[in-house]
Amino acid sequence: MLVGIIIFLLLVTIYLKYVEIYSFWRKKGVIGPTPYPFVGNYAPFIFGRLSEADLLRKIYEQYPNERFVGMYKGVRPVLLLRDPELIKLVMVKDFKYFSDRCIEQTLQLAKSVFTLKGNEEWHAKRKLMTPLYTSSKLSKILPCIQKSADNYAKYVNYLINNNIDHEIHNLQSKFMLQNVGILTFGVEIDPFFGDNELETALIETTINPHLINSPLHIANYVCPSLLKMLAPLFRIIYLRRLMSFGHYITSLINKPRDDNDMSHIFLNHMVNLKSRDEKVLNSKLHAIVNNTDIIEQTLTIALASYETPSILSGMILHELALHQDIQEKCYQEITSVFEKHNGQLSLQALNEMKYLDMVYEEALRLHPMSHVLDRRPTAKYTLPDTNLTVDKNVFIFIPTHGLQLDPKYYEDPCKFDPDRFLPENKDKITSYTYLPFGFGPRACLG
Known part of the structure; x- marks a missing residue:
């Protein structure tokens, strides 16, 4: 009773x-x-x-x-x-x-530039990342991207010649992964015809998260105060999940690199920050340059450069398959521009592909990669x-x-x-109704 x-x-x-x-x-x-x-x-x-x-x-x-x-x-x-x-x-x-932002650091990369809280700390760390996203840097990495595109074309021809069906998202993921490998880590990988250590590390760490993530996210909805109390425990669990990826990145950090080499551009940038004289960095900035932070920032950028473009490019190909007239316009424009530039990918060539850019923008409107900004x-x-x-x-x-x-x-x-x-x-689109990359100081870095 x-x-x-x-x-x-x-x-x-x-x-x-x-x-x-x-x-x-x-x-x-x-x-x-x-x-x-x-x-x-x-x-x-x-x-x-x-x-x-x-x-x-x-x-x-x-x-x-x-x-x-x-x-x-x-x-x-x-x-x-x-x-x-x-x-x-x-x-x-x-x-x-x-x-x-609303992302709980308990569940995500705690020191990622995307999840940090506090205006001063977030702003300071973002400033360290911004130099990577300039037009001059983009023009210098285009040869690496063209090499990946050539491998992509060879693989597609192989599939066609052998009458092999292939899931489009998986195909796009292979292309993006090769770019991530060379530009982020400086690692020559072959996701089209061979296995690779990088893809395994990425998938094991985040893309196929540990089963604990599911109850964690439900707990985050139902009882966030309890989750906050247990944050240190979950942080330890997440760091354990990062270990395999962390060992991989640490081995790359210790390798000699040429600063003029545009491959591994991101890792070079992060390691150079770590190597700076501490006097150059104030206390808030200096927190970004230890090995753990390099691992977390690298993983964040790698995933942002891998999964999101894979999905978007897959959706664009899907729409082009459904709209043959639009596909033909894209083909004619790309062919014309490449003939003009002797088949070479350059920033000027990309800027001349006006219709392709319109296709890209419309795909982002219809299929936004971030369905909510918080x-x-x-x-x-x-x-x-x-x-x-x-x-x-x-x-x-x-x-x-x-x-x-x-x-x-x-x-x-x-x-x-x-x-x-x-x-x-x-110009007729109402301001702040088209937000594929967000807006304002905390808009998407890329």
Whole structure:
């Protein structure tokens, strides 16, 4: 009897706690979908019925007349922004209040430039990475990319000549992996015709994560406070997962390199930072240049240069296969430009491929690689022209998938139409409704 009473009281306490949690937006007068206990509005995603992109797009479309919507990611309050003017405030105008992202460092690479919190530390580390992404650097690495492209063409011809079917994402991954190998690590690998140590290390570390990730992410939705308490333990577990990749990178760090060699450009850059006189680096900057940080930054850049371009290029090929007329225009333009430049890939040649660039931009609109941009305020913030004050650390979501498929901003939004990005049409696109790389100081580095 006593045990039954205790269980009953415990259940009542839990129920009242969750009633309080899920009254957060109602008390602020913010409209949104009804949450469910423990999972909030994420039940379709957690139970595999919808992707997160489709879930957020569905919620976005349910409230066409609202500037923002209140929802819950598990027990976490989330403010979903729909109004481009509010998005501009968060991403650019009042960025100083929204410099942090929502990614939990417990679950991710804690010192990655993408996950760091704190405006000063994040900004300092980003400045160290920025020199890698200049036009002059790009022009110097193009010969390495052309070599990978030649190997890609040989492999495709081999598949055609031998009547072999091949999954397109896997094919694109091989091409991107060869580029990652040479440009990030300075390692000549052959993902087309042979096995390689680099791919195994990447997959084992992150692409096929340890089973612990699944319960970790669910716990992050349902009980983030418990996850925060256990953060040191999970950090140790994640570092153990990094060990195989870490040993691999450490062996490369210790190899002699030529700074004028554009292969292994990223690793060269990181090792040079480590070797600088400590007087050049202030205390916040110096944290980036130990071996553990080099491993984490290298893995982050490698994955960003591997998986995302593989998916995007696969989607572009898919759309071109469906739209033969667009494919033919691309082919004619590429052929013409390469004939003009004697078959050599150069920055000037790329800049002359205007239609191909339009195809790329339309693919990013229809298939954004980041379906949501996230920020969290570092202090209480009142949205202008509203009565809403957003509390510190409340998640702010900007649903790129919803915005870029909104018929209010794009006519026939599900149609693949590169002409949207003709010069005379591109200027008509409403600002802050096309966000494939984010916007503002924390936009995508690449």
